[in-house]
Amino acid sequence: MSKYLLNKFLYTVDRDPELVERYREDPAGTVSWWEAERANAVLNCYTGEASTWLRFTDEERDALTTHDHVKLFELGSHPFLTLTLFIAMFERDHGPLEYQIAYGRRLQHFDLPYPDIAT
Amino acid sequence: MATVVAVIASTHHPFYYRASTATGEDRPPFADEWVRKITAFRETLTRANPDVLVMVGSDHFHQLWLDNMPQFLIGKAPFYDANWYNEEREFGLPRMLLKGDEDLSAHLLREGLDRDFDLAFSNELRIDHSITCPIITLRPEADLPIVPIYTNIFAPPLPRPKRFVQLGEAIREIVESWPSHLRVAIIGTGHLSLELGGPRQFGPHGPDPEFDRRAVEWIATGDLDGCLSEVTLDSLHAPGNATHGFMDFMLMMGVAGAGAKADYVDSLDLFHTMEAYFTWYPNGAPK
Numbered sequence: 001m002s003k004y005l006l007n008k009f010l011y012t013v014d015r016d017p018e019l020v021e022r023y024r025e026d027p028a029g030t031v032s033w034w035e036a037e038r039a040n041a042v043l044n045c046y047t048g049e050a051s052t053w054l055r056f057t058d059e060e061r062d063a064l065t066t067h068d069h070v071k072l073f074e075l076g077s078h079p080f081l082t083l084t085l086f087i088a089m090f091e092r093d094h095g096p097l098e099y100q101i102a103y104g105r106r107l108q109h110f111d112l113p114y115p116d117i118a119t
Numbered sequence: 120m121a122t123v124v125a126v127i128a129s130t131h132h133p134f135y136y137r138a139s140t141a142t143g144e145d146r147p148p149f150a151d152e153w154v155r156k157i158t159a160f161r162e163t164l165t166r167a168n169p170d171v172l173v174m175v176g177s178d179h180f181h182q183l184w185l186d187n188m189p190q191f192l193i194g195k196a197p198f199y200d201a202n203w204y205n206e207e208r209e210f211g212l213p214r215m216l217l218k219g220d221e222d223l224s225a226h227l228l229r230e231g232l233d234r235d236f237d238l239a240f241s242n243e244l245r246i247d248h249s250i251t252c253p254i255i256t257l258r259p260e261a262d263l264p265i266v267p268i269y270t271n272i273f274a275p276p277l278p279r280p281k282r283f284v285q286l287g288e289a290i291r292e293i294v295e296s297w298p299s300h301l302r303v304a305i306i307g308t309g310h311l312s313l314e315l316g317g318p319r320q321f322g323p324h325g326p327d328p329e330f331d332r333r334a335v336e337w338i339a340t341g342d343l344d345g346c347l348s349e350v351t352l353d354s355l356h357a358p359g360n361a362t363h364g365f366m367d368f369m370l371m372m373g374v375a376g377a378g379a380k381a382d383y384v385d386s387l388d389l390f391h392t393m394e395a396y397f398t399w400y401p402n403g404a405p406k
Contacts, residue, residue: 004185007185008185011180011184011185014205015181015203015204015205017204017208042186043184043186044187073316073317078180078274078316079315079316079317079360079361080179080180080273080315080316080361081180081316082316083315083316083320084205084209087209088205088208088209097321097390100320100321101321103316103320104314104317104318104319104320104321104322105318107317107318108318109318110317110318112356112357113356114317114356114360117275118275118276119185119274119275
């Protein structure tokens with residue numbers, strides 16, 4: 001389990017307008033590119049120092065590739081990060097609050113305690 | 120020494136800016152009442168005539184990230200740019216620029232460290248809506264220097280509720296020991312019950328109205344003992360998965376002091392969350 005890396009994907013995509021659109025239009029390609037090129041970047045380094053050990057599990061990669069926010073919740077990704085990015089990608093296709101309410105409804109089968117989000 | 124002329128605690132609702140400025144059919148039905156309540160709340164700060172604002176909030180994964188996460192951080196910079204691309208995108212928040220008060224930042228850092236709070240600091244901090252929302256609601260001119268204080272209510276492991284209260288108590292004493300003639304307001308924002316990204320999000324009310332009712336009572340009456348006896352890191356999951364933001368209210372109860380009744384209390388039941396507004400005047404209400 002690499003909750004940190006799931007969160008790092010959501011975080012770095014959410015803060016980049018081009019990546020938000022790219023992930024919306026081509027999730028498989030974006031996830032594959034990101035894991036190869038960005039997953040190991042230390043975020044405040046510009047000179048090539050990078051980590052060497054970060055990679056998704058198959059389950060995590062699938063969840064991101066299929067835009068499966070329910071699975072991401074189950075895997076313990078940070079709910080605020082997932083929600084913010086998914087609103088950015090999909091709210092535009094729905095009426096006011098429609099997407100947010102449907103998003104919550106798809107999580108109805110989760111009871112407390114929710115999946116642990118500690119990283 | 121400096122004077123604490125007001126202590127203010129409130130929720131921070133990023134949709135207020137858009138709701139309050141919307142017109143025509145874009146304007147939500149609750150906007151007028153919300154603006155009325157905010158205008159009255161703003162007056163409680165205006166009347167205190169502050170010179171400097173200490174602003175307590177929590178970064179929402181904007182500048183502070185999991186590779187380097189501080190528990191408590193104080194900004195020490197001459198200026199703070201504010202609001203982020205994803206806050207513009209989702210909430211329509213404007214870009215802002217606020218002045219800092221580096222002297223008060225330095226005093227809070229030095230004295231805080233000497234009181235065993237291992238505070239992180241930042242000399243270049245872009246602040247987010249946890250601090251700009253109360254600027255927009257309480258001081259929309261954005262003309263006063265600030266000292267931002269960030270707490271971690273977001274990325275576990277978190278400090279316990281008691282630590283937030285202790286930090287609030289320390290902030291009050293440290294500001295009152297600042298060798299300055301300036302009038303300081305201490306403002307902090309948090310949440311009542313709140314769910315984000317979970318099954319209980321965006322309901323017709325906050326996810327746990329009973330928690331909200333009790334929380335408002337704890338805050339309004341300064342019932343720190345009652346609050347601390349019931350609120351734990353574990354218990355805060357039950358009212359909603361983002362309810363750990365309530366610990367910023369507990370910090371502000373520490374600033375106001377145990378047993379301090381709020382001089383001004385108001386709330387507004389909205390979809391998704393309850394709004395709540397509190398003001399204390401430690402040295403008596405302004406004439």
